[in-house]
Amino acid sequence: MDFSxxxxxxxxxxxxxxxxxxFFAMLIAFSFVMVTFxxxxxxLTKSFYALxxxxxxxxxxxxxxxxxxxxxxxxxxxxxxxYFLLSFSLSKEALHKYIIFAMxxxxxxxxxxxxxxxGTHSFLYADAHRSFAALGDTEGVLxxxxxxxxxxxxxxxxxxxxxxxxxxxxxxNFFTPFLSAVLSKMGIYALIxxxxxxxxxxxxxxxxxxxxxxxxxxxxxxxxxVKRLLAYSSIAQLGYIVTILGVADGMxxxxxxxxxxxxxxxxxxxxxAGIIFITGRGKFSELGGLIYKTPQSFVLLLVGIIxxxxxxxLGGFASKFMIYTSLMDAKxxxxxxxxxxxxxxxxLYIYKLIYGVYLGxxxxxxxESIKEAPWSFLVPQYILALLVIILGTYPxxxxxxxxxxxxxxxxxxxxxxxYATLSSSFAEYNGLVVMSAFGAIFxxxxxxxxxxxxxxxxxxxxxxxxxxxxEPNESTHLHYGFSMGKELKRVxxxxxxxxxxxxxxxxxxxxxxxxxxxxxxxxxxxxLRNNFSIAVIFATVLLWWSQR
Amino acid sequence: xxxxxxxxxxxIAYITGFLxxxxxxxxxxxxxxxxxxxxxxxxxxxxxxxxxNDSTSHxxxxxxxxxxxxxxxxxxxxxxxxxxxxxxxxxxxxxxxLFLVLYLLVLGPLGNALGVGTAGxxxxxxxxxxxxxxxxxxxxxFYIAVIAIMSLSGSADIGTIASQQTGLNAIAxxxxxxxxxxxxxxxxxxxxxxxVGAPVEVYSGPASEFSGKFLALLMSQSxxxxxxxxxxxxxxxxxxxxxxxxxxxxxxxxxxxxxxxxSMYGRFKTPQSIDFLLKVPxxxxxxxxxxxxxx
Numbered sequence: 001m002d003f004s005x006x007x008x009x010x011x012x013x014x015x016x017x018x019x020x021x022x023f024f025a026m027l028i029a030f031s032f033v034m035v036t037f038x039x040x041x042x043x044l045t046k047s048f049y050a051l052x053x054x055x056x057x058x059x060x061x062x063x064x065x066x067x068x069x070x071x072x073x074x075x076x077x078x079x080x081x082x083y084f085l086l087s088f089s090l091s092k093e094a095l096h097k098y099i100i101f102a103m104x105x106x107x108x109x110x111x112x113x114x115x116x117x118x119g120t121h122s123f124l125y126a127d128a129h130r131s132f133a134a135l136g137d138t139e140g141v142l143x144x145x146x147x148x149x150x151x152x153x154x155x156x157x158x159x160x161x162x163x164x165x166x167x168x169x170x171x172x173n174f175f176t177p178f179l180s181a182v183l184s185k186m187g188i189y190a191l192i193x194x195x196x197x198x199x200x201x202x203x204x205x206x207x208x209x210x211x212x213x214x215x216x217x218x219x220x221x222x223x224x225x226v227k228r229l230l231a232y233s234s235i236a237q238l239g240y241i242v243t244i245l246g247v248a249d250g251m252x253x254x255x256x257x258x259x260x261x262x263x264x265x266x267x268x269x270x271x272x273a274g275i276i277f278i279t280g281r282g283k284f285s286e287l288g289g290l291i292y293k294t295p296q297s298f299v300l301l302l303v304g305i306i307x308x309x310x311x312x313x314l315g316g317f318a319s320k321f322m323i324y325t326s327l328m329d330a331k332x333x334x335x336x337x338x339x340x341x342x343x344x345x346x347x348l349y350i351y352k353l354i355y356g357v358y359l360g361x362x363x364x365x366x367x368e369s370i371k372e373a374p375w376s377f378l379v380p381q382y383i384l385a386l387l388v389i390i391l392g393t394y395p396x397x398x399x400x401x402x403x404x405x406x407x408x409x410x411x412x413x414x415x416x417x418x419y420a421t422l423s424s425s426f427a428e429y430n431g432l433v434v435m436s437a438f439g440a441i442f443x444x445x446x447x448x449x450x451x452x453x454x455x456x457x458x459x460x461x462x463x464x465x466x467x468x469x470x471e472p473n474e475s476t477h478l479h480y481g482f483s484m485g486k487e488l489k490r491v492x493x494x495x496x497x498x499x500x501x502x503x504x505x506x507x508x509x510x511x512x513x514x515x516x517x518x519x520x521x522x523x524x525x526x527x528l529r530n531n532f533s534i535a536v537i538f539a540t541v542l543l544w545w546s547q548r
Numbered sequence: 549x550x551x552x553x554x555x556x557x558x559x560i561a562y563i564t565g566f567l568x569x570x571x572x573x574x575x576x577x578x579x580x581x582x583x584x585x586x587x588x589x590x591x592x593x594x595x596x597x598x599x600x601n602d603s604t605s606h607x608x609x610x611x612x613x614x615x616x617x618x619x620x621x622x623x624x625x626x627x628x629x630x631x632x633x634x635x636x637x638x639x640x641x642x643x644x645x646l647f648l649v650l651y652l653l654v655l656g657p658l659g660n661a662l663g664v665g666t667a668g669x670x671x672x673x674x675x676x677x678x679x680x681x682x683x684x685x686x687x688x689x690f691y692i693a694v695i696a697i698m699s700l701s702g703s704a705d706i707g708t709i710a711s712q713q714t715g716l717n718a719i720a721x722x723x724x725x726x727x728x729x730x731x732x733x734x735x736x737x738x739x740x741x742x743x744v745g746a747p748v749e750v751y752s753g754p755a756s757e758f759s760g761k762f763l764a765l766l767m768s769q770s771x772x773x774x775x776x777x778x779x780x781x782x783x784x785x786x787x788x789x790x791x792x793x794x795x796x797x798x799x800x801x802x803x804x805x806x807x808x809x810x811s812m813y814g815r816f817k818t819p820q821s822i823d824f825l826l827k828v829p830x831x832x833x834x835x836x837x838x839x840x841x842x843x
Contacts, residue, residue, distance in 0.1 A: 291666060292607055302662070311658070312651055324647050325704070333695050333837060340650075340691045345684035347654065351661055351676070359609075359665030360673065427704035430643035437626065437640055442619040445765075449615060452598060454761050456605040464604070465669040466757055480670035484677040490819035493826065 011123065016066035019405040023255065024063040024189050027262050031181045032056055034266050034380040035174065041277060041376055042174045048088060052175075055081040062186055067123040068113045071193075075186070076106050082183065086171055094166035101153050101163040109150035109190075115143040116198070128197045144201070147194055154187035156235045157242065158212040162502050168231035173273035176227060180234045180265040188241055188258055195245055196409045202246050206335050209243030212236070213342040218497045220349040221485035224283050226272050226357065229349055230265070233308065236342065237261045243339060244323050247330040249425070252402050252414045253322035259398065260307065260319040260388070267304040267384040268353075271297055274373030274381075275357060279366070284356030284482040289462070291358045293370045296378055298358045303385040305350045307392075310343060313435040315391030318422055325424035348485050356482040361462060363479050395422035395431040550640075554626055557639050558772070561625050564796070565771025566591040568778075572807050579811040594767040603760025606667045613663015614758060614765040620656025621773040627652060628780050630795060632710030632788030645704040646694065649780065653735070654683070656769065660754060667757040675753035678818045679744040682734070685822040686741060689829035690731035693724040696837040697784055706780070710788025718785040721840045725785050727833025730825065732781055736774065738810030741821050778802055 039049075058081060061074035079102040087095055117123060118139070119131030135143060149160075156164035168176055195201055213236040220232035241257050244250035274297055275290070276282045291298045303314065310320035320343065327336040362368055372378075391397060396419050403413040415423045420432035463472050472478055488494045524534065570587035577584030605611050627644040630637035657679065664672040697717060701709045718725040734741030745753040755766055778799040782789060786802065789795035816824060 289668070291609060298609075309658070310651065311655055312648055317648070317651060320651075321647055328695070328698065328704075331699065331841075333699055333841060334834070336695055337688070337692045337834075337837075340695075341684055341688055344654075344687045344691070347658065347683055348680045351658070351665075351680055354662065355665045355673070355676075359662065359668070361668045427645040427647065429645055429648050433640055433643040434623075434648065438619060438623055441622050441626075442615065445615050445618050445622070446612075449761070449765065452761055454599050454601045454603070456603045456611070456761065458605045458607065462606075462668055465606075465667060466671075466759075467669070468671075478668060478670055480673050480677075485681060487819050488681060488822070491822045491826070494822075 069123040097163040105153035112146035177269035205246030213239030256319040274377035289362035300381040315388035318395035325426040394419040561775040597764030600760035609666040616659025617656040618769040621769040625776040669757040671752040685825040689727035689833040692833035693728035710783035723836030730829035
């Protein structure tokens with residue numbers, strides 16, 4: 001689109017279908033289809049669907065935009081339509097938090113874009129690098145700060161995650177999978193554009209990402225609400241992507257992890273939505289012992305958590321492998337150690353997720369008459385589970401496609417020999433061998449074990465356990481461990497994470513803003529005569545300034 | 549051919565693992581001034597348990613728990629070559645790498661944790677909770693040391709790392725070795741980091757609900773897993789091995805050191821062990837990493 005008829009000759013708005021944009025558009029479209037399966041279980045109004053479609057359209061606008069102006073328009077529509085979508089279920093406080101953060105983020109990105117525009121008077125991505133080079137030092141730093149602030153708020157990077165956890169917890173169960181799987185990816189997309197087209201941020205990103213993932217992981221361990229735990233987990237997983245984007249050859253790892261994270265968060269949030277739908281409860285302390293009531297959901301969640309943990313033989317390992325080897329290759333050894341630390345701490349909340357909901361004992365009578373979740377919850381989960389299993393077996397299946405993206409961004413391509421072998425410049429592994437070896441060993445051990453002459457007696461009574469010679473009954477507290485990780489508070493540095501919160505900081509900001517607005521209120525008091533005179537003075541000053 | 553190779557690895561690990569377990573019981577007995585059981589007692593015990601008829605099961609996930617653990621142990625074994633070079637007893641190591649092995653090391657215990665959780669025995673879950681709370685701190689020094697070693701050898705292939713050592717890595721990079729050794733003691737379930745199983749007290753720990761043939765399977769996997777971990781450690785720090793004699797001698801020395809250490813020290817509580825592991829061994833390993841890779 002050309003604006004020369006309006007006298008804005010150098011503003012060009014255009015769309016461009018790059019491979020990178022196609023990849024993210026595919027993630028959006030895929031998640032959209034997966035989420036719509038759920039809609040038949042929720043009685044949502046027409047306006048909800050209209051807004052949902054508007055939101056999806058704005059996401060496509062963001063990824064296909066070829067310049068920062070159109071990108072910003074998409075970003076703004078996304079933020080506002082999300083606000084209205086969230087307003088269906090969020091409490092007033094959470095909603096206020098969301099809109100303030102979203103608007104600050106959008107505004108800050110807008111400022112950054114205008115600063116960049118001052119370089120070569122062009123919004124195009126193609127000119128962005130030149131524009132940045134034309135900026136002075138101060139403007140350059142300001143641009144990077146405003147841009148990163150805007151992106152980090154969207155990603156919920158630690159410090160800016162204040163809105164995210166509440167919004168995830170209280171949003172419609174129908175909408176949460178989409179929030180986590182897709183909306184957060186827009187931050188990643190913006191970051192990829194920023195790091196590949198404009199500036200390299202190297203260590204800054206790597207360190208911010210690692211700190212985010214460690215703190216979010218420990219915060220997740222403490223949560224009692226299932227959705228809050230998953231929200232923190234989402235922050236931590238995005239932290240890995242931010243880390244890897246700060247590394248020279250990290251793009252393939254970032255894309256791979258974005259793909260896996262989209263799939264796995266859809267799976268987990270849809271699974272939990274199903275559990276909340278059939279039980280009406282969303283806290284670990286109110287759930288438990290559902291495994292034999294909802295066996296399909298259990299197995300699907302199991303696939304999800306194995307992927308989330310990055311365990312072989314499923315797809316999660318492939319993306320973790322890419323991340324680790326890229327960091328190794330770039331010699332960021334301590335950052336790699338920190339990423340592995342965060343990854344190992346994640347096992348705790350991952351086990352809590354499956355134990356608290358499905359294992360142990362039911363925490364109340366209500367849970368003993370639960371039936372399996374409806375098929376509309378299970379179908380998308382089966383598709384997603386199949387996807388991560390295929391990616392586990394043939395981890396290099398997406399590599400040829402990633403190579404196209406990497407070529408387009410003129411980065412080093414990943415070695416590719418066959419679909420089963422995922423290789424980076426540092427090491428390689430064969431997913432097919434790992435999967436089939438594990439499968440064969442498992443089946444062999446199972447067959448040998450079943451064919452033993454000795455028989456195991458399956459006890460139906462859940463109280464029939466070895467309990468120190470005592471006989472537990474209904475009133476015995478047996479669902480031990482849904483608050484696991486509490487003892488971590490006794491460890492000094494971990495307790496520092498738990499004790500500190502960003503709440504006091506933002507409360508302080510809010511107080512200061514309120515007292516500032518009090519001063520403002522005295523001048524702009526709502527009295528009509530006062531307002532009129534202020535308007536006249538303002539107009540006079542404006543006129544004087546324009547004629548100067 | 550590869551099948552024979554794998555079967556050979558399995559058999560050797562199975563027998564050696566039980567032999568080491570028998571020796572462990574004897575050596576700790578001598579530390580406590582008593583005579584231990586016959587060396588093969590544990591092996592016979594496991595065979596006897598396999599034929600026991602009255603084991604209780606709590607549904608299919610409980611049944612699968614020990615089987616996943618066994619599969620995890622065997623997988624770990626198969627992805628670690630026995631010798632630093634040569635064609636025999638390499639298993640599947642050419643298809644994997646050290647990152648994969650690091651994950652396989654925790655695959656089994658996590659799989660079994662599901663079985664433990666299904667049983668609904670609070671004492672079992674107590675063990676799992678302790679184990680998981682401690683896991684990240686325990687793995688940390690080991691991970692740092694392994695990262696440094698990988699970076700120095702420029703390879704994630706275990707065989708290459710083992711054969712590239714001119715001297716022993718343990719002597720060339722003592723700080724890394726000491727850091728990793730603390731983790732290794734915990735991974736072997738020895739004091740002061742043995743709060744997971746917590747032997748001798750009221751029976752708590754992941755194994756508490758498993759009886760009969762389930763317990764036998766857990767004992768067998770423990771034997772195999774112990775041997776696999778010892779071989780990994782020998783490859784990473786003690787120069788690998790080129791013959792069975794060398795492999796057995798090196799693993800045995802390491803094993804005796806670990807159990808001697810274990811029988812000398814008391815047990816840490818979970819928060820204490822996290823605190824200690826994150827302070828002392830992790831710092832040692834970080835300093836080791838910086839010294840080793842500074843250039």
